[in-house]
Amino acid sequence: MSEYLLLLVGTILVNNFVLVQFLGLCPFMGTSKKIETAAGLAVATTFVLTISSVLSYATYALLLKPFHLEYLNTLSFILVIAVTVQFTEMVLHKTSPVLYRVLGIYLPLITTNCIVLGVALLNVRQAHPTFINALLTGVGSGLGFALVLVLFAAMRERIHVADVPKAFRGSAIAMVTAGLMSLSFMGFAGLVKF
Amino acid sequence: MSTFFAIFIAIAAVVLLALLAGGILGFAAEKFKVDSDPIVEQLDALLPQTQCGQCGHPGCRPYAEAIANGEAINHCVPGGQDTINKIADLLGVEPLPLDSEYGVEAEVKKVAYIREEDCIGCTKCIQACPVDAILGAAKHTHTVIVSECTGCDLCVEPCPVDCIDMIPLPVTRQTWHWQAPQGVGSTPVRSAKLIPTQQIG
Amino acid sequence: MNYANWEMFGGIHPPEHKQESTATAIQQAGLPERLIIPMLQHIGEEAKPIVSIGEKVLKGQKIGEVRAFVAAPIHASTSGTVIDIGFYPVDHPSEMNALCVVITPDGRDEWAAHTGLRDYHFAKPQTLLAMIREAGIAGMGGAGFPTGSKLTLKDAIQVDTIVVNAMECEPYITADDMLMRERATDIIEGANIVKYLLNAQRVIVGVEDNKPQAIQAMTIASQHQSHIEVLATKTKYPSGAARQTVYILTGREVPAEGRTTDVGVFCLNVGTAAAIYRAIVHGEPSLSRITTVTGLGVKQPANYEVRIGTPARHVLQLAVADFQRINRLIVGGPMMGYTLPDADIPVVKTTNCLIAATAKDFPPPAPEMACIRCGDCASVCPVLLLPQQLLWFSKAEEFDKAKQHHLDDCIECGACAYVCPSNIPLVQYYRYAKGSIAELTAEAEKAERARERFEHRKLRIEQEEAEKEARRIAKAEETAARAAAKTTESTSTTAVVDSKALTIAAALARSSLKKAEKRLLVAQASEENTDDLVAEIERLKIAVSHAEAALQLAQSITSPSSEKT
Numbered sequence: 001m002s003e004y005l006l007l008l009v010g011t012i013l014v015n016n017f018v019l020v021q022f023l024g025l026c027p028f029m030g031t032s033k034k035i036e037t038a039a040g041l042a043v044a045t046t047f048v049l050t051i052s053s054v055l056s057y058a059t060y061a062l063l064l065k066p067f068h069l070e071y072l073n074t075l076s077f078i079l080v081i082a083v084t085v086q087f088t089e090m091v092l093h094k095t096s097p098v099l100y101r102v103l104g105i106y107l108p109l110i111t112t113n114c115i116v117l118g119v120a121l122l123n124v125r126q127a128h129p130t131f132i133n134a135l136l137t138g139v140g141s142g143l144g145f146a147l148v149l150v151l152f153a154a155m156r157e158r159i160h161v162a163d164v165p166k167a168f169r170g171s172a173i174a175m176v177t178a179g180l181m182s183l184s185f186m187g188f189a190g191l192v193k194f
Numbered sequence: 195m196s197t198f199f200a201i202f203i204a205i206a207a208v209v210l211l212a213l214l215a216g217g218i219l220g221f222a223a224e225k226f227k228v229d230s231d232p233i234v235e236q237l238d239a240l241l242p243q244t245q246c247g248q249c250g251h252p253g254c255r256p257y258a259e260a261i262a263n264g265e266a267i268n269h270c271v272p273g274g275q276d277t278i279n280k281i282a283d284l285l286g287v288e289p290l291p292l293d294s295e296y297g298v299e300a301e302v303k304k305v306a307y308i309r310e311e312d313c314i315g316c317t318k319c320i321q322a323c324p325v326d327a328i329l330g331a332a333k334h335t336h337t338v339i340v341s342e343c344t345g346c347d348l349c350v351e352p353c354p355v356d357c358i359d360m361i362p363l364p365v366t367r368q369t370w371h372w373q374a375p376q377g378v379g380s381t382p383v384r385s386a387k388l389i390p391t392q393q394i395g
Numbered sequence: 396m397n398y399a400n401w402e403m404f405g406g407i408h409p410p411e412h413k414q415e416s417t418a419t420a421i422q423q424a425g426l427p428e429r430l431i432i433p434m435l436q437h438i439g440e441e442a443k444p445i446v447s448i449g450e451k452v453l454k455g456q457k458i459g460e461v462r463a464f465v466a467a468p469i470h471a472s473t474s475g476t477v478i479d480i481g482f483y484p485v486d487h488p489s490e491m492n493a494l495c496v497v498i499t500p501d502g503r504d505e506w507a508a509h510t511g512l513r514d515y516h517f518a519k520p521q522t523l524l525a526m527i528r529e530a531g532i533a534g535m536g537g538a539g540f541p542t543g544s545k546l547t548l549k550d551a552i553q554v555d556t557i558v559v560n561a562m563e564c565e566p567y568i569t570a571d572d573m574l575m576r577e578r579a580t581d582i583i584e585g586a587n588i589v590k591y592l593l594n595a596q597r598v599i600v601g602v603e604d605n606k607p608q609a610i611q612a613m614t615i616a617s618q619h620q621s622h623i624e625v626l627a628t629k630t631k632y633p634s635g636a637a638r639q640t641v642y643i644l645t646g647r648e649v650p651a652e653g654r655t656t657d658v659g660v661f662c663l664n665v666g667t668a669a670a671i672y673r674a675i676v677h678g679e680p681s682l683s684r685i686t687t688v689t690g691l692g693v694k695q696p697a698n699y700e701v702r703i704g705t706p707a708r709h710v711l712q713l714a715v716a717d718f719q720r721i722n723r724l725i726v727g728g729p730m731m732g733y734t735l736p737d738a739d740i741p742v743v744k745t746t747n748c749l750i751a752a753t754a755k756d757f758p759p760p761a762p763e764m765a766c767i768r769c770g771d772c773a774s775v776c777p778v779l780l781l782p783q784q785l786l787w788f789s790k791a792e793e794f795d796k797a798k799q800h801h802l803d804d805c806i807e808c809g810a811c812a813y814v815c816p817s818n819i820p821l822v823q824y825y826r827y828a829k830g831s832i833a834e835l836t837a838e839a840e841k842a843e844r845a846r847e848r849f850e851h852r853k854l855r856i857e858q859e860e861a862e863k864e865a866r867r868i869a870k871a872e873e874t875a876a877r878a879a880a881k882t883t884e885s886t887s888t889t890a891v892v893d894s895k896a897l898t899i900a901a902a903l904a905r906s907s908l909k910k911a912e913k914r915l916l917v918a919q920a921s922e923e924n925t926d927d928l929v930a931e932i933e934r935l936k937i938a939v940s941h942a943e944a945a946l947q948l949a950q951s952i953t954s955p956s957s958e959k960t
Contacts, residue, residue, distance in 0.1 A: 037286065059211065067203050076211055083215040090226040101233050102286040161791035163378075163765050242838070243845035253849060325848040344845045367435075369837070370489040371830020374789075375823045381762050382820040 004136055009191065011140030017115045018148045019178075019185040024115035028149060029174060031106050033160070038153030039146075040099040041106060044088055046142030048110050049119060052077075052084040053138025056120040057131060077120040085111045115141055152181060234262045240280045244272045245324035246346030248297050253324065266290065271297035272345065302362040305343040306350070310335050312357035319349035319358060396610055396627040399601065401646045403639045405775045406631035407810045409566050409730070411605060416569045416689040416696040421577055423700050424713055426500040430472050430704030432458065433485045434494045436743040437539035439465035444496050450477045453507035455680050457529075458496050467531045467541035470680040471498055472702035474505040486726050486740050488733045495741070498704070509678035520592050523675060530674035531681045535666030536560060536635070537727065539745040542667055546592060548656055554593045555659045558644055559586050559600040559668055561609065562628065562635030565728030568748040570685040571665045573698040575602070575609035578669055579616035583623065585668030588675050590622070593661055598623040601644045603630040632730065633808040637662045639777050651804050666747075686742055688714040692721035692751030701742045707749055708738040716751050723757060725750040730809040764817035772811035772821065778804050782811040782821055789828035794835065797828050805829075901942035908935040
């Protein structure tokens with residue numbers, strides 16, 4: 001039980017995929033201008049991460065491993081992820097057309113979000129990959145991404161109305177902020193002893 | 195032989211995956227079909243509803259539909275930069291400056307005023323008004339209902355005796371409000387002065 | 396002194412400047428040369444003048460009538476003649492003119508007939524309400540809400556406590572202080588009337604502890620009335636704001652979207668209470684108020700009982716003002732008041748103070764600097780808001796965010812701006828934001844109405860078109876039916892008519908050809924350019940030949956027989 005909790009804490013905070021492992025930076029910078037957009041994308045990505053993590057593990061365990069087709073990992077995972085993202089897009093288009101319109105190009109770009117493929121591949125590179133581990137890694141990475149995305153969006157909204165020096169306005173101050181956030185997250189390093 | 199088998203297995207696995215994928219997506223495409231686009235409603239809600247036609251469309255809703263189909267968002271003159279910014283916000287795109295081809299944003303809002311002593315009662319302006327803000331009948335004096343007039347200008351042309359003026363909307367004690375301070379480096383204004391306006395009646 | 400049990404959040408302690416104007420008793424301001432009485436002196440509907448120019452009026456006579464629920468009528472402050480009804484400068488931050496009735500006093504100060512109630516306990520609450528409304532009483536603390544409307548509560552609301560707001564927390568103002576010292580019994584009676592009217596249980600009088608004489612006066616006036624309690628509170632600005640006062644005296648927090656009556660408290664200014672007393676017991680409408688005249692620009696700062704409509708100049712002269720030194724004339728206090736553009740603006744029911752300020756009183760404000768995010772503003776806000784965030788949102792015009800941060804609950808007290816080390820005029824930003832939000836909401840509503848009207852008009856036009864179409868089809872069918880019925884009649888009649896018309900047409904064509912040929916001859920004789928005429932003659936010849944051909948055709952149809960086909 002406690003190892004699952006450790007796994008979650010590790011994925012969400014200690015080894016946060018965005019600020020510590022520096023994956024998934026494109027949507028991180030691109031959709032964090034408004035909290036509503038950021039929250040929407042965060043939920044969508046978490047959903048995709050969980051599902052694709054589980055499905056890609058299933059593909060690996062049920063199809064690829066028994067037939068010694070591990071070399072098809074990357075290819076199959078990409079396929080699984082693409083399907084999951086398409087599915088999510090359709091669901092979102094139906095349930096929240098505004099969010100769909102607002103997220104725009106960033107929704108299909110979840111496919112190319114390095115976190116998603118990263119988690120899928122990470123799962124199967126473990127010494128003893130299990131289904132629960134895969135599931136929890138998927139959920140944890142999604143939550144970690146969501147946490148950081150919403151925090152960053154909140155900060156960017158405040159920065160947007162603040163008195164930023166002209167040279168720093170826009171992406172520059174956003175990058176500086178992200179760097180400082182990353183430093184603070186590195187402080188979690190001693191939290192869990194693996 | 196085994197390489198052939200291995201290749202066959204690999205292809206079979208990928209094909210199986212692809213079929214599964216296709217099946218899921220096909221099912222989803224049917225189940226989550228979207229017929230209309232409510233974004234048009236939201237765009238229409240942001241437009242100022244003057245129905246003036248300056249954007250080239252016969253009313254605000256057709257322009258909202260055009261934007262949903264990709265037309266540029268900076269064609270609405272009465273809405274001005276404020277409306278463009280709001281539309282940009284809704285669609286998640288960068289706001290553009292108002293396209294000067296379509297007109298220049300007015301400094302002060304105007305409403306139509308009919309000089310009743312010159313009115314001949316021809317009803318041409320009544321027919322032109324897109325929001326029915328002119329009261330009158332044939333051979334009777336016409337008058338503009340000021341609270342409903344959107345300032346779209348469409349009544350001025352048809353009038354054969356040119357008795358319609360566009361005058362700035364008078365500021366009343368109810369519509370007056372404080373001006374914003376000028377920002378860093380300025381001192382607060384001693385008293386709030388208004389833009390001078392004409393008073394109707 | 397008994398102190399209240401609760402303390403206000405936040406607040407500031409600006410220098411009080413109250414001693415200057417409490418040295419003498421309340422003076423009478425007397426009658427000025429003319430009274431300029433605005434028709435709108437409070438929140439609500441503007442009164443309509445019911446007198447005409449030249450009419451003689453008596454003191455207390457109604458001169459402005461109202462019909463709306465939130466409204467108070469206007470009365471003549473003295474007897475005299477109405478010399479004008481027009482637009483004059485009034486005290487409003489917009490500096491717009493407003494409708495006023497101008498009266499020249501005749502010096503006799505003759506009352507109109509009026510009676511009060513000997514014992515109001517025998518009157519029904521509705522009667523008392525009507526009397527208060529008719530007397531034109533409005534909140535005299537500064538907000539000016541018509542008291543008759545304020546006292547008309549919805550059925551579900553039950554009030555158990557009347558709070559008499561005698562805090563007068565703003566610096567410079569001492570009108571309520573002096574009123575309490577001199578007319579404490581009037582105030583207590585007024586509060587009792589309201590208690591009776593609203594069926595409340597108790598009355599709490601709240602006074603800041605910088606007014607010991609007033610506290611004593613009020614205590615003595617209420618000493619044998621156990622339902623009245625006089626409580627002192629720690630002097631702090633802005634403890635006189637209604638919600639803050641209610642909290643300090645009763646510990647009840649008024650909800651943001653609600654009023655004090657939602658927590659069972661009715662809040663009343665001392666001046667209003669005294670006016671209610673005079674209206675009910677003596678039948679006198681609201682005709683005057685106590686106004687503090689102070690500042691370094693007057694040599695004898697004091698409190699004056701001023702008739703409504705007295706120009707500020709009159710009172711300033713009584714206080715021996717030095718108009719050369721006066722740099723700003725402020726109505727209200729230094730925190731929430733605003734500058735008047737000139738001294739001829741009349742005193743109204745809400746004018747509690749006139750500060751004749753010199754440059755020494757209020758030196759010119761320092762320029763605004765950038766916000767350093769120190770947070771001092773948040774620690775003094777009595778409503779527990781975040782002024783810094785409201786500043787950022789107001790500056791960036793992100794009005795939704797400002798509303799989310801409770802911009803509507805800001806009471807504009809100015810405590811935040813007072814402590815700001817960067818001299819940022821915070822309250823101006825919030826007023827601008829509130830005004831913009833109101834404007835945008837109004838515009839959105841108007842746009843919605845315009846859209847509805849447009850849709851209706853489209854619908855109406857479509858319906859008209861459809862009706863026209865239907866009628867056209869019906870008519871066409873009818874004509875066809877009639878035509879079919881009529882073919883039994885002689886086709887020849889129509890043919891005859893036709894051929895008659897054609898004969899005439901042919902004749903006309905021939906005559907115009909002849910005329911053109913004659914003109915040609917004349918032109919040729921005088922050697923003018925004949926090209927146009929030649930072309931015209933050609934055209935006419937063709938026209939003639941067409942007409943004759945048509946005629947022959949018609950005749951050939953009709954001539955053989957008159958049989959029908």
